Amino acid sequence: MRDALGSIQSALVLGGSSEIAAATVRALAERRALRVVLAAREPDRAAPLARAVEAAGGQAEAVRFDADDLESHEGFVDRVFDRHGDIDLVLVAFGVLGDPRRSAVDGAAAAAVVRTNFLAAASVLVGVARRLREQGHGSIVVLSSVAGERVRKSNFAYGASKAGLDGFAQGLGDWLLGTGVQVMVVRPGFVRTKMTAGLEPAPLATTPEAVAEAILAGLARGAHTVWVPSSLRFVMAVARHLPRAVFRRLEV
Amino acid sequence: MSSVATAAPATTPSRTSVEGGTRLLTGWGRTSPSLARVAAPGDGAEVERALAAAGERGVLARGLGRSYGDAAQNAGGTVISTTGIGGLDLNLEAGLVTAGAGVSVAALTRVLIPRGWFLPVVPGTGEVTVGGAIASDIHGKGHHRGGGFAAHVVAFELVTPTGERLSVSREGAPAVFAATAGGMGLTGVVTKATLRLLRVETSSMVVDTERAADLDDAMARMEADDSRYRYSVAWLDSLARGARLGRSILIRGDHARLDQLEPPERDDPLAPPDGRALAAPRWTPAGLLRPSTVRLFNELWFRRAPREERGRLQDARRFFHPLDGVQGWNRLYGAAGLLQYQLAVPFGREGTVRAVLERLAASRWPAFLAVIKRLGPEAGPLSFAMPGWTLALDLPAASHELAALLDELDELVADAGGRLYLAKDSRLRPELLPRMYPRLDEWRAARERLDPGRRMRSDLARRLGLDR
Numbered sequence: 001m002r003d004a005l006g007s008i009q010s011a012l013v014l015g016g017s018s019e020i021a022a023a024t025v026r027a028l029a030e031r032r033a034l035r036v037v038l039a040a041r042e043p044d045r046a047a048p049l050a051r052a053v054e055a056a057g058g059q060a061e062a063v064r065f066d067a068d069d070l071e072s073h074e075g076f077v078d079r080v081f082d083r084h085g086d087i088d089l090v091l092v093a094f095g096v097l098g099d100p101r102r103s104a105v106d107g108a109a110a111a112a113v114v115r116t117n118f119l120a121a122a123s124v125l126v127g128v129a130r131r132l133r134e135q136g137h138g139s140i141v142v143l144s145s146v147a148g149e150r151v152r153k154s155n156f157a158y159g160a161s162k163a164g165l166d167g168f169a170q171g172l173g174d175w176l177l178g179t180g181v182q183v184m185v186v187r188p189g190f191v192r193t194k195m196t197a198g199l200e201p202a203p204l205a206t207t208p209e210a211v212a213e214a215i216l217a218g219l220a221r222g223a224h225t226v227w228v229p230s231s232l233r234f235v236m237a238v239a240r241h242l243p244r245a246v247f248r249r250l251e252v
Numbered sequence: 253m254s255s256v257a258t259a260a261p262a263t264t265p266s267r268t269s270v271e272g273g274t275r276l277l278t279g280w281g282r283t284s285p286s287l288a289r290v291a292a293p294g295d296g297a298e299v300e301r302a303l304a305a306a307g308e309r310g311v312l313a314r315g316l317g318r319s320y321g322d323a324a325q326n327a328g329g330t331v332i333s334t335t336g337i338g339g340l341d342l343n344l345e346a347g348l349v350t351a352g353a354g355v356s357v358a359a360l361t362r363v364l365i366p367r368g369w370f371l372p373v374v375p376g377t378g379e380v381t382v383g384g385a386i387a388s389d390i391h392g393k394g395h396h397r398g399g400g401f402a403a404h405v406v407a408f409e410l411v412t413p414t415g416e417r418l419s420v421s422r423e424g425a426p427a428v429f430a431a432t433a434g435g436m437g438l439t440g441v442v443t444k445a446t447l448r449l450l451r452v453e454t455s456s457m458v459v460d461t462e463r464a465a466d467l468d469d470a471m472a473r474m475e476a477d478d479s480r481y482r483y484s485v486a487w488l489d490s491l492a493r494g495a496r497l498g499r500s501i502l503i504r505g506d507h508a509r510l511d512q513l514e515p516p517e518r519d520d521p522l523a524p525p526d527g528r529a530l531a532a533p534r535w536t537p538a539g540l541l542r543p544s545t546v547r548l549f550n551e552l553w554f555r556r557a558p559r560e561e562r563g564r565l566q567d568a569r570r571f572f573h574p575l576d577g578v579q580g581w582n583r584l585y586g587a588a589g590l591l592q593y594q595l596a597v598p599f600g601r602e603g604t605v606r607a608v609l610e611r612l613a614a615s616r617w618p619a620f621l622a623v624i625k626r627l628g629p630e631a632g633p634l635s636f637a638m639p640g641w642t643l644a645l646d647l648p649a650a651s652h653e654l655a656a657l658l659d660e661l662d663e664l665v666a667d668a669g670g671r672l673y674l675a676k677d678s679r680l681r682p683e684l685l686p687r688m689y690p691r692l693d694e695w696r697a698a699r700e701r702l703d704p705g706r707r708m709r710s711d712l713a714r715r716l717g718l719d720r
Contacts, residue, residue: 001284001322001327001711001714001715002284003283003284003322003655003678003679003680003715004281004283004284004321004322004589004591004649004678004679005591005649005651005652005654005655005658005679006652006655007652007655007679007681009715031652031655031656031659032681033681033682033683086327086714133287134328135309135327135328136286136287136288136309136326136327136328136329137284137285137286137287137327137328137711178276178287179276179287180276180285180286180287180327216652217651217652219652220588220649220650220651220652220654220655221588221650221651222587222588
């Protein structure tokens with residue numbers, strides 16, 4: 001059960017080999033003996049994290065989860081919940097950045113980004129929400145991005161996919177009001193990870209550990225939207241209202 | 253208890269046991285809400301039916317929801333609201349009353365005081381049911397001399413998860429009695445109880461107030477004089493640091509005798525007080541209670557208290573239930589809610605109380621209420637009280653940084669041979685439970701006989717591993 005200060009006893013991580021997910025799981029496992037299911041396309045890549053959880057006194061299982069195989073989602077969710085009892089937290093942390101130069105010119109490449117980041121997440125979110133509702137409690141943390149708050153031309157397939165995910169997660173969270181299940185949307189700025197390796201870091205860049213810390217703090221407060229770093233909230237409030245004629249010419 | 257008007261419209265697959273009539277439930281701290289189907293039986297037979305109809309997520313009885321954490325909620329399952337289980341049967345010649353489990357302490361004292369009787373143990377609020385008082389084995393302000401609530405329970409009726417209706421007395425069914433008193437509702441549903449009463453001559457208390465300069469001073473005074481008073485409590489300034497750590501106001505008293513009243517009042521010695529109640533506003537901005545405001549309040553509160561005052565008369569209900577005058581005071585903590593950290597440590601471990609207060613004072617988080625009492629004999633295996641000191645602190649539940657600090661304090665308490673009060677707890681981790689409650693296996697054995705199918709479930713039980 002999640003306690004009054006947001007500490008978690010059991011979690012399902014979708015995207016278990018993502019660095020943000022790993023930092024979050026490590027932070028959770030440090031706080032409490034954590035039972036966690038790490039779901040990844042290649043479960044072996046989640047093995048080091050599983051070992052770290054066990055070293056901290058928890059239990060971890062790495063399982064295969066193919067986000068792009070939408071048909072598999074319902075069975076997957078049911079198997080996890082049936083086998084593991086109450087799940088306090090579901091972390092949706094899978095996603096692809098794509099190559100913006102390709103997704104701008106290749107329809108299949110664009111669709112692949114949108115499919116993984118938005119379509120697959122929507123599908124699995126609904127399945128997870130259903131089981132959490134039956135449980136009568138639970139938290140869903142969705143890794144969105146400031147890139148979804150206002151889509152930029154520099155990677156519009158990615159930005160749009162996060163915009164879709166963000167809206168879906170917010171709507172789901174509102175629909176779940178009163179059910180005991182909460183949704184927290186996390187909007188990091190540029191995060192230094194292997195996914196962004198080689199890219200020029202944007203101002204107000206952050207780290208997976210900082211995102212993890214923000215998630216834990218948000219869980220304690222019962223926050224519904226979290227920016228990392230928190231100052232991005234005000235930056236984006238301005239960015240969202242820049243006239244289009246100005247925004248579309250920015251090289252960001 | 254908070255409730256939300258609209259639950260999400262949803263199809264309900266056969267797996268779920270949460271149907272219509274659901275409510276989002278929390279404890280008094282308004283943290284960790286969970287959804288349950290709420291049934292409201294009016295008597296023992298209806299309780300039996302509700303228990304029999306329990307789904308795979310089990311059942312739990314809930315009274316007036318004054319436990320601070322998740323003791324009286326059951327996510328995804330059924331919660332039996334006992335507040336409709338009334339009934340009051342006075343047997344004043346024998347000094348006894350038999351009350352339905354849903355009858356509140358406030359209702360009982362309203363009936364008893366005008367007749368010259370009182371309950372030997374009352375909690376800090378009158379809004380606690382008889383069933384809840386037994387489930388938490390509440391200790392009150394007189395535990396150092398009078399023991400806890402269950403010590404004055406002659407017998408209670410327990411509807412068990414296996415469908416029996418047992419009449420349980422300490423002599424007749426000692427293991428069931430001891431596992432249920434303090435058993436947090438996990439052995440079954442208490443439907444009524446027969447309580448031994450205390451004779452009183454007036455509705456007033458005669459109260460001595462004194463200030464203590466620091467923690468050592470407070471504890472020394474309590475150790476020296478508590479035996480002279482039926483009731484004793486010290487209100488601490490939790491933000492005082494250094495030399496003033498633990499500066500406090502000691503409030504100690506007893507029921508006033510007739511001859512202790514002023515002559516005009518002796519004509520109507522059992523008169524009730526006027527019943528004005530304030531209410532905390534419906535919505536309060538978060539951060540109303542912060543170090544600066546708490547410090548200001550504490551300063552005013554301490555200046556107001558007399559340095560020393562003997563023999564003041566005070567109405568009994570105001571003495572025992574001071575906060576009941578402010579309805580919904582828990583809302584002052586805003587949306588994040590509050591938690592209460594209440595520990596007990598054996599006599600001789602005063603250093604642990606000091607260490608807890610020091611660490612709290614050094615942190616940014618203000619404890620708005622801090623109270624110390626002395627406790628008497630231990631009771632059932634999951635019952636909180638042990639001969640020693642208890643310290644209770646109200647804290648805002650807004651920060652996960654507080655989580656690390658409280659985890660550390662748990663270790664201090666456990667190392668000292670102490671424990672936390674499950675009726676107040678909302679964040680203890682399960683590994684500490686067997687250390688804090690060394691007779692846990694004794695409790696599990698009794699529960700195994702009463703509820704082998706684990707039909708009685710609560711969020712607290714899930715969190716602390718009591719459902720295994």
